[in-house]
Amino acid sequence: MSDLPASADFIEASRVNGTAVYDTDGQHLGHIEDVVLGKRDGNVKYAVLSMGGFLGIGEEYHPIPWSVLKYDERQGGYVIGVPIDQLKTAPHYGAADNPRWGDPAYGRSIDDYYGVMSGGAFV
């Protein structure tokens, strides 16, 4: 197995935004709306998956731990091993909501949700 070409190493956050997200069956779930950074350590902590809606109306935003997303060169998008039915019950917010990044419990609720999942579907 060879390394990815060096060109795959770096990417502007503005180019990550808009990238398609699929489930493991290849079903299109939505796209990356934003990435959320840790200010202190400079790590990408969450990607915000935008699902549903039309022209921004009715969209739901699901913050997903970055480590849960795997980039698939073939599909040109990220793959998440969470069925769409289970995503619906995951932490999410609407376009009019402010995600509570200031509340440590909010981040934990996301981590916990996918942490439970990661014991199952993910490696």
Next chain:
Amino acid sequence: MSDLPASADFIEASRVNGTAVYDTDGQHLGHIEDVVLGKRDGNVKYAVLSMGGFLGIGEEYHPIPWSVLKYDERQGGYVIGVPIDQLKTAPHYGAADNPRWGDPAYGRSIDDYYGVMSGGAFV
């Protein structure tokens, strides 16, 4: 010395973009145009400092190692310990250019430039 409030922990990349950048004398240098991520490790590697220009014309983009930028709550922006004269000779590109992220030597040229600096002005 107390920790920063938890609210300072996370930030959307889209909110980092547009944040002001100052030198250590408080002079306004420009703003963050984008952040550059390592695809594999999910680390923020560079911030792209946009300097000069007017309405996007004549702007120059300077990729700067994330570790070189320090966030200053008081000024509400990032501070970089590099005088503006020395920034002018740092690696940069114009709006019409494609930064050569596919060329490992390009990343090294940035790291080396600020690595040299970091032996001096930075902690």
